[in-house]
Amino acid sequence: MVYNLPCNYIRLLGIIKDSKLNNQAFKEFINKLASKTYQKNEIIIPANSIHKNVYYVEKGFIRAFYYDTKGNDITHWFTAEQEVLTVLSSVINKTVSIYGVQALENNTTVRISSYEQFWSLKNQSDAIRLIFENTLINATIKVTNKLIAIQTKSAKERYFDLLHEHPEIFKRANLGYIATYLGMKQQSLSRIRAEK
Secondary structure (H helix, E strand, O other): OOOOOOOOOEEEOOHHHHHOOOOHHHHHHHHHOEEEEEOOOOEEEOOOEEOOEEEEEEEOOEEEEEEOOOOOEEEEEEEOOOEEEEOHHHHHHOOEEOOEEEEOOOOEEEEEEEHHHHHHHHHHOHHHHHHHHHHHHHHHHHHHHHHHHHHHOOHHHHHHHHHHHOOOHHHHOOHHHHHHHHOOOHHHHHHHHHOO
């Protein structure tokens, strides 16, 4: 995890799923976007590049990752169906981001939008604007909570928190990715799992 950049990476969490919004304008917008399918382990966006788009995950499971100063592959975030992923600082500032994005399942399908095109959607209705605002606030809170957990909770506590809050991750991502997401080595995660 990048400790000094907790708000640079914003994951717009489940616009439809979390809000229970059944908004025709949003659905029509998504259906107009270009669609691309990726296979397991395929890189969607390489690390250390400029991110230009917003990705809506229709099907599959993806992760955001980066390489630490020793060259280790570190998982920063996971994103699933009906969620939107972007590296906001890179998209807005048109700067290189340390984050890459990778498909973790075969036939992962994403809809691709330019940031400007996606952001303009919020002006179509007050309901969509409120969803955007609440989603950004919730994403900031989740990233902040992850940072606090890394700094204040034991590895075992972080594991059980993730297992309780997002058990699906353990079915969709390999243990190495989960371990780095939790801020530990894979051997440590295996030991904790064996202690159950």
